[in-house]
Amino acid sequence: MPQDRSLPGVLTVVLVDDHDCAREALVRRLGAEPRIRVVGATADPLEAGRVVRDQAPHVALVDTRRHDDAGLDVIAALAALPPASRPVVVVHTSFFDAEAWRRSRCAGASEWLLKQIDVDVLFERLSCAVRQHLPPSRWSSALRPEKV
Numbered sequence: 001m002p003q004d005r006s007l008p009g010v011l012t013v014v015l016v017d018d019h020d021c022a023r024e025a026l027v028r029r030l031g032a033e034p035r036i037r038v039v040g041a042t043a044d045p046l047e048a049g050r051v052v053r054d055q056a057p058h059v060a061l062v063d064t065r066r067h068d069d070a071g072l073d074v075i076a077a078l079a080a081l082p083p084a085s086r087p088v089v090v091v092h093t094s095f096f097d098a099e100a101w102r103r104s105r106c107a108g109a110s111e112w113l114l115k116q117i118d119v120d121v122l123f124e125r126l127s128c129a130v131r132q133h134l135p136p137s138r139w140s141s142a143l144r145p146e147k148v
Helices: 020-031 045-055 071-079 098-107 119-133
Strands: 011-016 036-042 059-062 088-093 111-114
Touching (some): 011 020, 011 045, 011 119, 036 045, 036 119, 045 059, 045 071, 059 071, 059 119, 071 088, 071 098, 088 098, 088 119, 111 119
Parallel strands (some): 011 059, 059 088
16 A cells, blocks of 8 residues: 555755855745745854744754854754754755764754755655654654555
8 A cells, every 4th residue: 555645734844055156046946835834044053043943944944154163153053952843853955974974963954955956856865854754742743654
């Protein structure tokens, strides 16, 4: 029997990227996807924390290659939030770097995705990460649990 992966709601996402053009392009790309709702997009790590505490999004997409070298600090701050608002922290960057991924995992990231990823694949990967890393009470309104 096929698994039911349809959504009665949407996957909520906050974007943290200090490159204005990249952040704005991703907001437009994700805005065209009805299964994803961007609840915040910012370069400012403090603003990202406020958005996460206020909105409790499922996912934080974080570009760790920042001009201020604060990418790992952003990940650690988001990963340290209380479980009721803590998102799945996903590194979202332009290329893969094994050592940067190791450091990101140690800081609290759960996934590494390239910015060039297709939106359908992005949605599927984020959905899987949310199911794996958040308690069902945090995602059951947006993602149906997989049928056995």
